[in-house]
Amino acid sequence: MNRFLIVxxxxxxDLVHGLPVASAIKKALPSAHVAWIVEERFEALLKACPCVDEPIPVRLRGGVSRLLDASDIRHLISFLRRRARGGFDVAIDLQGLLRSGLLxxxxRAPVRIGFPGAFVRERANTFFTNxxxxxxxxxxxxIDRNLALLHPLGIRLQGHRAFPFCLPAPLPRRHFPGAGxxxxxxxxxxxxxxxxxTKQWGAERYAGLADRIAKRWNARVFVLWGPGERELAGTVLRSMRTPAELAPEMGVGLLAEFLARCDLVVGGDSGPLHLASALGTPVVGLYGPxxxxxxxxxxxxxxIVRTAAPCAPCWKRSCFDRSCMAFIELDRVWAEVEAAIEEKPRRTDPENFQKHSQGVNNNGDRS
Incomplete structure (x- = not known):
């Protein structure tokens, strides 16, 4: 078995939490070829990971129906042609959905590994793995659940936490002009x-935290946002008493470079928080549901700052009052932010900070 496909x-x-699987395959089988099917908007992330030899971009944001959408059929055809040229020995479905099962x-890999029925979101997924x-x-x-999918292959690396990234030389900080x-x-x-x-802490609380950070360290505070999130980011900025900056619109590649430049990232259970942590940037995560x-x-x-709400974690995407995140007081978050920034070594020459290979390994060191 030498040709692997991750779905x-x-x-x-979730992509960040899947990367240790690719890394574990390479650690156990250094000559293995690892391909990965990914939505094209996230392709740049996998291109920055040396443990992924071949990102295969598709468009599936509309669900299974997009597999038959004429406007995106070329992506599926490209995938099928790729399969016909080289083929795969093992396909590993990390997603547990009907669409990932179909892919x-x-x-046509003879070995198709997936989660048991109790661990998939759509039970029909189990019909496509063997x-x-x-x-x-x-x-x-x-991450450990994902790594368990390698057990049938004899690869047992539970606790493996390797997020290798090869980023371009970080952009000088002067490339982000703004109010700070x-x-x-x-x-x-x-x-x-x-x-x-239900995972959102609230614009006013983030604004209060940003004001404290800006005053305490004369820091540049950036409010990050993605598709459909700009209005919330703007509300945070308007609620602040000190100047802060709306982060520029960034694709996932530039976002990774930006997060690697930060001294701290604060947020709820979200993609940017997990990506920042994988890059070795200190984070404070706020957890409710x-x-x-x-x-x-x-x-x-x-x-981590966890809610004190007795109902948490509930895993609910909607709630009539969203009360669990309100249990997280600003002072608790501020205490963790202070500790994180005070403990972080200062970069003595930020404009000349050059680290082409970025990420963390099992020892918590950048690699």
């Missing part, structure tokens, strides 16, 4: 949005 098309945080089946791990720990991090002090040595990114409304034991940031030194 995990989205989303950003796994289309690979091999599963014997056991998966019930209350384990999603361009000479400020501390950059903090705040990401107020999240995929679920989701469980950090399962979904927490996996990089070294990540700090």
């Amino acid at each position: 995990r098309t989205s989303s950003l945080g 796994t089946l289309l690979s 091999l599963r791990p014997a056991t998966i720990p019930a209350r384990s991090h999603v 002090d361009p000479k400020a040595r501390i950059w903090v990114g705040l990401h107020p949005a999240a995929g679920w409304p 989701s469980d950090p034991v399962r979904n927490g940031p996996a990089g070294p030194g990540a700090r």
